[in-house]
Structure formats: structure tokens, C-alpha cells
Amino acid sequence: MSDLQNAPDWSTLEHLVLDFGGVLYQIDHQATASAFAQLGATDFLEHYAHGQQSPLLDQIEVGGISEDGFLQALLAQCAPGTSMDDVRTAWSAVLIGLRPGIVPVLQDLAKHYDLVLFSNTNALHAARFERQILAQHGRAFSDAFRQIIYSHRLGYRKPDLQAYRAVSRQFNIRSLRCFFVDDTAINVRAALDAGWSAAWHDPRASSLREWLRQLGCPIWD
Known part of the structure; x- marks a missing residue:
């Protein structure tokens, strides 16, 4: 570099x-990956790693999708029984301080x-x-x-x-x-x-x- x-x-x-x-x-991307793995989304880090992310994350980061629409898309990748609050908490696990x-x-x-x-x-x-x-x-x-x-x-x-x-x-x-x-x-x-x-x-x-x-x-x- x-x-x-x-x-x-x-x-x-x-x-x-x-x-x-x-x-x-x-920030700790692994913390969010681990949180989503517990919710059944085991390949989260492959799609949402820093600098290597999915079109869905691109959309939320330019205001191209609503918060609810984004969370619903993540929820669809999780195991049955996962709640929106579970997804919201997992999504924020990356934030340390x-x-x-x-x-x-x-x-x-x-x-x-x-x-x-x-x-x-x-x-x-x-x-x-x-x-x-x-x-x-x-x-x-x-x-x-x-x-x-x-x-x-x-x-x-x-x-x-x-x-x-x-x-x-x-x-x-x-x-x-x-x-x-x-x-x-x-x-x-x-x-x-x-x-x-x-x-x-x-x-x-x-x-x-x-x-x-x-x-x-x-x-x-």
C-alpha cells in the first residue's frame, strides 16, 4: 500500500x-456474521464483508431500499421463527464504538x-x-x-x-x-x-x- x-x-x-x-x-464484521449464523444465515460474511458486498447492501447504503424492505430481505435468509427484532439486532452487532x-x-x-x-x-x-x-x-x-x-x-x-x-x-x-x-x-x-x-x-x-x-x-x- x-x-x-x-x-x-x-x-x-x-x-x-x-x-x-x-x-x-x-467495527466487527465477524460479530454480525456470527449473529446471523445463529439465525440460520451461515454464508452472511461471503455477501456482506467490508469491501465485498451484495447488491442489497449497495442499495441500503445509497438509500435505494427502505429499512423495512432491507430487513425483510435479510429475514428471508434466516431460519423459520426468526423475528424482525432478531434481524435488527444481528445487523447492528458490527457496531462496537x-x-x-x-x-x-x-x-x-x-x-x-x-x-x-x-x-x-x-x-x-x-x-x-x-x-x-x-x-x-x-x-x-x-x-x-x-x-x-x-x-x-x-x-x-x-x-x-x-x-x-x-x-x-x-x-x-x-x-x-x-x-x-x-x-x-x-x-x-x-x-x-x-x-x-x-x-x-x-x-x-x-x-x-x-x-x-x-x-x-x-x-x-
């Missing part, structure tokens, strides 16, 4: 656009850059993690961002080039002064194709703060 580790020009950087799940928030210490990092970054969150997500997950974050951190997390952009509201999802173009157009992101961070390589490559500066971050290897410092971010010098 060395070709996706290019640092931006920090001296001219204006917009810092961050992915959510993985970069800022801990914000990465430890991430809120102060975002608050520091927001003092220097136009901070924007850009996430592939769906209404079911967004409602759940927003409640969780609000209960644990108040508005400190959301207030760090000038704009929070969810794919299901935008109508496009990464890595569709139209997603980046829509974000630039609708939220006044100047591509030459933008740096995008994501933990999925294909999303980073698409951002580069869209004219953004972008880099791949592996949250398993280093914290966001440590990684940004390695790329030369000057705010903690």
Missing part, C-alpha cells in the same frame, strides 16, 4: 475528509482544518451509532465536524466517482486543498481518480494521530 501513503501539502491543506467505520469507529481517545484528536484537527466525515453507511446503523456516541460523548464528536456525510443520504457510495464529485459540489470541498483518509484501498484510489489527495490508513497498525504525525501533520509538533 506504499503507493497510497502519500502525504498532502499540509501548508495549503484546507479540508480533511475522514472515513468513519474503521478509521474513527471500531468509537476508537479510544479519538474525540480529542478530532477536536485538535478541527482547530486547524475543515473537518468532514464521509461514510458508507445506512439509516439503521447511523441511528444506532449516533445514539451510542451521543450517550457516551455528548455532542463532542459531531461538533468536531463541519459536515457529516452519509452515503444513504448522499445517494452515492464510495468508491463510485460520483460520490466524491457530489461531496465536492454539494459541500464546497476544493479538491486541490483536500486530504481524504480511508481504511479501504479501493476508496482511496477512487478519491485519487476524482482529483483529491488521499491516503490509506490501517488502524490496526497505528492510531490516527500517530499515522498523521508520520505523514508530517504539523499540529502536534
Whole structure:
């Protein structure tokens, strides 16, 4: 991934656009796969893994299907006797919580850059993690961002080039002064194709703060 580790020009950087799940928030796809396996859907991870997903998930992440329609489609893959509440709970098992210490990092970054969150997500997950974050951190997390952009509201999802173009157009992101961070390589490559500066971050290897410092971010010098 060395070709996706290019640092931006920090001296001219204006917009810092961050992915959510993985970069800022801990997710566990295996937890959801295990939960659905208990409901009789044993091949869930083959169709809904991060970066490798079914058309059904694409639909829910661009607002192309209702929440009930999506849950009904998942319910049809489960064993008889499974309830909608069972499916809803299993679907949300992926959501763990914000990465430890991430809120102060975002608050520091927001003092220097136009901070924007850009996430592939769906209404079911967004409602759940927003409640969780609000209960644990108040508005400190959301207030760090000038704009929070969810794919299901935008109508496009990464890595569709139209997603980046829509974000630039609708939220006044100047591509030459933008740096995008994501933990999925294909999303980073698409951002580069869209004219953004972008880099791949592996949250398993280093914290966001440590990684940004390695790329030369000057705010903690």
C-alpha cells in the first residue's frame, strides 16, 4: 500500500475528509456474521464483508431500499421463527464504538482544518451509532465536524466517482486543498481518480494521530 501513503501539502491543506467505520469507529464484521449464523444465515460474511458486498447492501447504503424492505430481505435468509427484532439486532452487532481517545484528536484537527466525515453507511446503523456516541460523548464528536456525510443520504457510495464529485459540489470541498483518509484501498484510489489527495490508513497498525504525525501533520509538533 506504499503507493497510497502519500502525504498532502499540509501548508495549503484546507479540508480533511475522514472515513468513519474503521478509521474513527471500531467495527466487527465477524460479530454480525456470527449473529446471523445463529439465525440460520451461515454464508452472511461471503455477501456482506467490508469491501465485498451484495447488491442489497449497495442499495441500503445509497438509500435505494427502505429499512423495512432491507430487513425483510435479510429475514428471508434466516431460519423459520426468526423475528424482525432478531434481524435488527444481528445487523447492528458490527457496531462496537468509537476508537479510544479519538474525540480529542478530532477536536485538535478541527482547530486547524475543515473537518468532514464521509461514510458508507445506512439509516439503521447511523441511528444506532449516533445514539451510542451521543450517550457516551455528548455532542463532542459531531461538533468536531463541519459536515457529516452519509452515503444513504448522499445517494452515492464510495468508491463510485460520483460520490466524491457530489461531496465536492454539494459541500464546497476544493479538491486541490483536500486530504481524504480511508481504511479501504479501493476508496482511496477512487478519491485519487476524482482529483483529491488521499491516503490509506490501517488502524490496526497505528492510531490516527500517530499515522498523521508520520505523514508530517504539523499540529502536534
